Amino acid sequence: KRLTIGLIPADGIGREVIPAARQVLEALPSSVLAARVGFVDLDAGFEYFQKHGEALPEETLAALKSDCDGALFGAVSSPSHKVAGYSSPIVGLRKKLDLYANVRPVVSGAAATASGARRAIDMLIIRENTECLYVKDEQQHEGPDGKYALAKRRISERASRRAGEMAFAMALQRDGMRRLMDDADRTWKGRPKVTIVHKSNVLSVTDGLWRETVRGVHTGNAAYRDGVDVEEQLVDSMVYRMFREPEAFDVVVAPNMYGDIISDGAAALVGSLGLVPSANVGDNFVVGEPVHGSAPDIAGRNIANPIAAIRSAAMLLERTGHAAAALAIYRAVDCVLAAGNVRTPDLGGSSRTSEVADEVCKHL
Numbered sequence: 001k002r003l004t005i006g007l008i009p010a011d012g013i014g015r016e017v018i019p020a021a022r023q024v025l026e027a028l029p030s031s032v033l034a035a036r037v038g039f040v041d042l043d044a045g046f047e048y049f050q051k052h053g054e055a056l057p058e059e060t061l062a063a064l065k066s067d068c069d070g071a072l073f074g075a076v077s078s079p080s081h082k083v084a085g086y087s088s089p090i091v092g093l094r095k096k097l098d099l100y101a102n103v104r105p106v107v108s109g110a111a112a113t114a115s116g117a118r119r120a121i122d123m124l125i126i127r128e129n130t131e132c133l134y135v136k137d138e139q140q141h142e143g144p145d146g147k148y149a150l151a152k153r154r155i156s157e158r159a160s161r162r163a164g165e166m167a168f169a170m171a172l173q174r175d176g177m178r179r180l181m182d183d184a185d186r187t188w189k190g191r192p193k194v195t196i197v198h199k200s201n202v203l204s205v206t207d208g209l210w211r212e213t214v215r216g217v218h219t220g221n222a223a224y225r226d227g228v229d230v231e232e233q234l235v236d237s238m239v240y241r242m243f244r245e246p247e248a249f250d251v252v253v254a255p256n257m258y259g260d261i262i263s264d265g266a267a268a269l270v271g272s273l274g275l276v277p278s279a280n281v282g283d284n285f286v287v288g289e290p291v292h293g294s295a296p297d298i299a300g301r302n303i304a305n306p307i308a309a310i311r312s313a314a315m316l317l318e319r320t321g322h323a324a325a326a327l328a329i330y331r332a333v334d335c336v337l338a339a340g341n342v343r344t345p346d347l348g349g350s351s352r353t354s355e356v357a358d359e360v361c362k363h364l
């Protein structure tokens with residue numbers, strides 16, 4: 001069996017952390033990964049746009065669709081002003097490959113103290129990735145009392161159902177992963193649980209449809225009914241509770257904008273941006289992507305933390321059915337963080353990107 005991964009480093013530190021992730025994937029022993037891993041190097045990004053006039057070339061999309069089982073994306077530099085003809089390639093990929101959920105684990109785990117987190121946190125945030133206020137349908141108007149602006153918010157049954165399906169399926173999948181772990185490594189020890197985030201006490205039509213649809217996914221599926229608990233949390237009290245009691249959450253599912261906000265907030269609970277991975281997931285494809293950007297302030301110096309990218313590679317493995325290999329990477333990373341002697345400057349150390357990658361490989 002073969003596993004072919006498209007590599008899209010794109011801009012800035014993407015060009016340093018994606019090779020580090022590749023090195024770790026190549027070092028996986030065959031005892032944890034039966035498949036042979038192959039790579040396809042692909043272009044995209046703002047620098048590519050400046051040279052070639054497009055940010056996401058057709059060849060990249062075609063290669064992803066025809067040759068790859070999944071992909072890893074580094075980071076893209078977005079200009080702060082509008083540049084004619086430019087649109088973000090990661091946004092384009094999400095759309096063209098129908099990656100309708102953004103999946104972001106927020107984990108302190110064995111490395112809780114090393115990464116600066118005080119609490120044992122093991123939550124997975126599923127953010128609907130295609131609609132809500134981010135349909136960007138905004139207009140400014142002139143009224144008798146001056147200017148005002150209106151934005152449309154789209155919530156559809158289809159998108160809500162797909163996000164809900166993803167949340168309940170992931171809750172069961174995580175439970176399976178945990179069964180492979182020792183008790184000491186398991187932060188979440190209860191039954192799988194999905195928390196539905198909304199504000200339907202105020203937005204009863206839009207958030208009401210979201211809430212009812214996601215609930216319907218649970219009641220409509222026997223495996224979910226039997227295996228997963230469900231609860232609801234209004235988005236404002238979600239933020240409060242997440243900071244007071246982060247260990248109370250397993251899987252959290254939210255409409256696009258609430259999910260954007262709570263997932264950045266949750267990342268603050270576990271330390272550096274350089275540690276937090278994500279995956280853009282659809283039915284047929286997955287793109288792993290560190291949460292951080294292209295970090296122009298440190299790019300080109302071999303000091304970027306590669307752990308977010310390495311963990312994103314593990315998420316890609318988990319999603320493509322290679323759970324044991326994913327777990328091996330998560331554990332190796334935890335060992336390196338817990339030992340603490342090899343750390344990049346964002347975590348207070350003086351090691352280089354490549355040294356962290358070497359160290360993770362040693363622990364595989």
Ligand code: NAI
Binds near residue numbers: 013017077078297346
């Ligand atoms: P950023 O995430 O690139 O950097 C924020 C701060 O965190 C910087 O001080 C940076 O040095 C540090 N940092 C980030 N990742 C790190 C890592 N792996 N190791 C060590 N330190 C790390 O966000 P910023 O500065 O707001 O944006 C820079 C560029 O990246 C912009 O052009 C922005 O549009 C783009 N960006 C792209 C994203 C993406 O590709 N999905 C996400 C966020 C920003």
Ligand code: MG
Binds near residue numbers: 260261264
């Ligand atoms: Mg965000």
